[in-house]
Amino acid sequence: MDSATEPLSETLSQAHESEHEHHGHDEQATSLFGFIVFLLSESVIFLSFFAGYIVLKTTALNWLPDGVEGLEVSTPAINTVVLVSSSFVIYFAEEALKKQQMWLFRGLWLLTSAMGIYFLAGQAIEWSELQFGLTSGGFGGTFYLLTGFHGLHVLLGVLLQFYMLFRSFRPGNYDKGHTGVTEVSLFWHFVDVIWIILFSLIYLWK
Numbered sequence: 001m002d003s004a005t006e007p008l009s010e011t012l013s014q015a016h017e018s019e020h021e022h023h024g025h026d027e028q029a030t031s032l033f034g035f036i037v038f039l040l041s042e043s044v045i046f047l048s049f050f051a052g053y054i055v056l057k058t059t060a061l062n063w064l065p066d067g068v069e070g071l072e073v074s075t076p077a078i079n080t081v082v083l084v085s086s087s088f089v090i091y092f093a094e095e096a097l098k099k100q101q102m103w104l105f106r107g108l109w110l111l112t113s114a115m116g117i118y119f120l121a122g123q124a125i126e127w128s129e130l131q132f133g134l135t136s137g138g139f140g141g142t143f144y145l146l147t148g149f150h151g152l153h154v155l156l157g158v159l160l161q162f163y164m165l166f167r168s169f170r171p172g173n174y175d176k177g178h179t180g181v182t183e184v185s186l187f188w189h190f191v192d193v194i195w196i197i198l199f200s201l202i203y204l205w206k
Helices: 006-059 074-098 102-129 137-167 179-204
Strands: none
Touching (some): 006 137, 006 179, 074 102, 102 137
16 A cells, blocks of 8 residues: 555545444444433333322321331431432442442442342342232232332342343453443432332321
């Protein structure tokens, strides 16, 4: 190749790289938009459950099962603090990734997962100590439906976090950040917000 064609070849190569990078940004934006739509659809499901709970509670003559005066709040409150705090941890994990501080990212990401597991363990212990079941009237049914459905989302979030953590060990995979990290983080914030609403309805609303 002579010197006259070298600048043209270099220009074409740069244009190709720019087009490839632009296409990658478009894919990330589309993926993120699709994930936000998914979260909105999940919000509708939870809001439907919340509306059903409110209607049942405000119209039932005997809301609590026989022998049950109320729910113990202290342990769920601790679990709530842990889960809500994990949103801050995963945020700082994202910030560490943006700065390419990979080991700090992995440590904070893993800590988020551990806090999610702590929450699930606390919920399992609470369930084992309750004096009513799924068939204990409207309260029992809605309690287990709401907390169980939310618990499944927490479990899914933890599994997604482990998957993204595993991918971070692939050389060069997170050199320019990763859309999946943003999506999983958004999902985790969503789970936390839903729990705040759920906790307020079930445990604090007397």
